[in-house]
Amino acid sequence: MNIIHWTDLPDGIAVPVPVEFSFEENLKYLARSTNECMLEIRDGKVYKAIQAGEEVVMVEIGPDESGGLHVRFLEKSGGISNQLREHIAFYIRDWFDLDRDLAPFYEMAQADALLSQTARSFYGLRIMGIPDLFEAVCWGIIGQQINLAFAYTLKRRFVEAYGSSVWHGGQPYQIFPAPHRIAALTAEELQSLSFTARKSEYLIEVASRIASGQLSKEQLLHAGSIKKAEQMLTSIRGIGPWTANYVLMRCLRFPSAFPIDDVGLHNAVKAVLGSDRKPTRQELLQLSANWSPWEAYATFYLWRVLY
Template sequence: MYMKTNPLAQEPSIIAGGCWEDNGQEIKLGVPKEYSFAENLRYLSKSPNECLFQIKDQKIYRALAIEDETPILEISMEHERVLTIRFLAGTAPTRQSVRLEVARYVSEWFDLETDLLPFYALAQSDVLLQRAVESFYGLRMIGIPDFFEAICWGIIGQQINLPFAYTLKRRLVESYGRRVHGDGTDYWLFPTPQAIAALSVHDLAGLQMTTRKSEYLIGVAQLIVAGRLSKELLSGAEEKQAEKMLTSIRGIGPWTANYVLMRCLHVPSAFPIDDVGLHNAIKYVLGTDQKPTKEEIRQFALPWKNWESYATFYLWRFLY
């Protein structure tokens, strides 16, 4: 199994990489030395059409639904190696268990548990990664902790450009998600599997979602609602088994499966080798107009063993 042990589960009060300090109205979350809030903020700012969080004055704002509470977070980095998570007025969770889940979510979102030093060491002599690491040092694999959201985003993004994918996501969220109002601003929560499972293809047609994508989204939602698919189920499987479980689902091919394994389960060796963005990034770094063959990509990736997902993510960053 490849699921990481989360140090937050032990509820420490010392500030260190991945540890937290709970002050009720705010949480202090330790980050590793190889973490750049500015670099991650630049990544998160890449789409002006993002609907699930907002960035203002170098701070990130988003709502989370945890148990029966809906805290609205303000995330900033006021001191070196410490993220500050404040709760907007009136939304601070009343239970420490919920605040712990908030800390876990943010830790997973920014992949704070991964030690990037081995990746940076191998990149120093790598023809493709050396420039990427120099350009984006401190960037983390920005995760999608919500399993249903991650699968939906993978399906929505199939065979369309990124701006239109964000437009479709916004339409889906604002039609079937939940709006939370706080501090004079509206925040959106991604639709639940239960909400999408109850829809018909006709319901999604108005969003300009294709018939097939609509069928895929509804089908995945129904599997999750029925208990036949879950993040926990995949986390308990070997990587190839998890990929096979995903690709057995209608609408999920190898690209979508590896995308979910990368962004949601943080599987280090997940590798969407057929990704057009990866091919274009390699062309960009090498300064060539010729698309790399799959065998050439495999040769490039030989030194990346167990870092394929990070290598892909860093190369994508040249384009997105």
């Protein structure tokens, strides 16, 4: 049976969604910070600039009458060719993880004491991805050992200083900085945005590797296993197991990626259990013993408890 990934509309494209999908739940995730600089949420719809090669398309994403997604093209550079439409459709399918069959996850969660109520409460939530590898790694590095609010502030400074933008409705919509742009910086330039010296060096190192072709999404996806992909990432200065698994989870889409040392995960488990303390690593290993191969989704759903 052929899978229809998208269909043409006069003003854009229609993107079908699986049964286990809730646009409202995913919108709540995207709206968790008022300081998000890569998109805007207004009147129940998402507004975002999506880069496709040398072209940029400004889109409005919202639910359609059939329950799928209506992706309306707003302002763009260049024409909307069939190839460009296909790129946008697959970007959105990747971003919302629409090609994932979540029925096995829900079946597992239903029998799990920690996940059963969480999965019911947030049914239809997907792991909102970061399709671009450089953006995903940067966000992982930026978020190391700081609170989420400050991480969003640093990301905004980084994007506004070194990214590009398109204008729509009298306001700019940001495009994440290109690796070659960051690779050409000095650590001191990034430190002027309040990055630490080490994070500045880490960001420039990753940018250099991606810009030179030493690191790519394709290489990681074809590493042979999640463990080998993790090792490729952790061999890079500044990328430890937490950052690697964050990237494996949100960019490379390995459902068994598990940032087990994540503070937010620990706080969520504490909240669900009604405990007066966070779980130890050993306790979390025991609690997650039956999650395989859905550790990434279990983590994402537990994060949802916190916002």
